[in-house]
Amino acid sequence: MDDDVRGAGDEVDPVEAIxxxxxxxxxxxxxxxxxxxxxxxxxxxxxxxxxxxxxGELRRRVDGVxxxxxxxxxxxxxxxxxxxxxxxxxxxxxVEYRLTPAGADLAPRLLDLVRFVEDRxxxxxxxxxxxxxxx
Amino acid sequence: MDDDVRGAGDEVDPVEAIxxxxxxxxxxxxxxxxxxxxxxxxxxxxxxxxxxxxxGELRRRVDGVxxxxxxxxxxxxxxxxxxxxxxxxxxxxxVEYRLTPAGADLAPRLLDLVRFVEDRxxxxxxxxxxxxxxx
Numbered sequence: 565m566d567d568d569v570r571g572a573g574d575e576v577d578p579v580e581a582i583x584x585x586x587x588x589x590x591x592x593x594x595x596x597x598x599x600x601x602x603x604x605x606x607x608x609x610x611x612x613x614x615x616x617x618x619x620g621e622l623r624r625r626v627d628g629v630x631x632x633x634x635x636x637x638x639x640x641x642x643x644x645x646x647x648x649x650x651x652x653x654x655x656x657x658x659v660e661y662r663l664t665p666a667g668a669d670l671a672p673r674l675l676d677l678v679r680f681v682e683d684r685x686x687x688x689x690x691x692x693x694x695x696x697x698x699x
Numbered sequence: 700m701d702d703d704v705r706g707a708g709d710e711v712d713p714v715e716a717i718x719x720x721x722x723x724x725x726x727x728x729x730x731x732x733x734x735x736x737x738x739x740x741x742x743x744x745x746x747x748x749x750x751x752x753x754x755g756e757l758r759r760r761v762d763g764v765x766x767x768x769x770x771x772x773x774x775x776x777x778x779x780x781x782x783x784x785x786x787x788x789x790x791x792x793x794v795e796y797r798l799t800p801a802g803a804d805l806a807p808r809l810l811d812l813v814r815f816v817e818d819r820x821x822x823x824x825x826x827x828x829x830x831x832x833x834x
Contacts, residue, residue: 583817584820586742586813586816587746592824596823597816601738606732611722642830643831644823644826645827669815673812673815674812681721682728683719684731685731688727691778
């Protein structure tokens with residue numbers, strides 16, 4: 565998205581006017597893509613496909629993530645509209661994360677990618693063996 | 700993938716025996732997933748869907764990537780079997796990258812994700828505005 569091509573006084577909505585292009589370093593879609601494909605965020609979004617999770621549940625599910633990294637990832641996903649954060653007035657109160665409708669459209673695509681890579685791991689290991697035997 | 704559950708003397712192929720699970724920090728599929736979803740690698744794989752590219756062409760297409768980051772990404776993708784690197788004996792010789800058959804299965808999934816996020820950018824911007832006006 566390149567805002568420089570428009571002159572002053574143009575009334576077009578900058579968000580709608582120009583198609584997003586992640587290949588352009590100036591396009592905001594690149595940052596948004598990184599938010600959903602980030603190491604921990606991708607796993608968190610995929611986990612939320614199953615059910616809403618409390619923070620601690622998500623942290624246990626996404627094995628190895630630090631509190632800080634998970635929290636930062638969820639904040640970016642909430643801000644971008646993929647995840648809804650709700651403070652439940654239970655006793656004691658707790659915070660629950662769930663996919664928004666947009667997140668529910670997105671997450672199956674990530675799950676598809678996760679399953680594809682998981683299923684191909686025997687091929688990946690064979691490729692690595694062949695590669696490492698050559699070098 | 701948890702190798703600890705098998706006793707000594709088991710003859711099963713460790714790669715085939717246990718289903719990969721990216722949610723486990725010990726599973727090698729997590730690293731493989733990161734190789735394909737990494738900021739620059741995802742864009743490089745998507746670019747290679749169009750056609751084979753020389754290194755310099757790829758670098759121009761993936762706007763903003765450094766030579767070092769693109770090179771490291773391509774090396775990991777080559778080792779994992781998604782990308783084939785070929786030294787062409789032209790004059791002068793040049794190196795060309797193209798998708799392997801496995802990479803040609805993978806890349807459309809990444810393109811689908813890229814297009815999904817690009818198409819949703821107006822919603823993402825609106826979500827950010829709503830979020831930022833609340834905080």
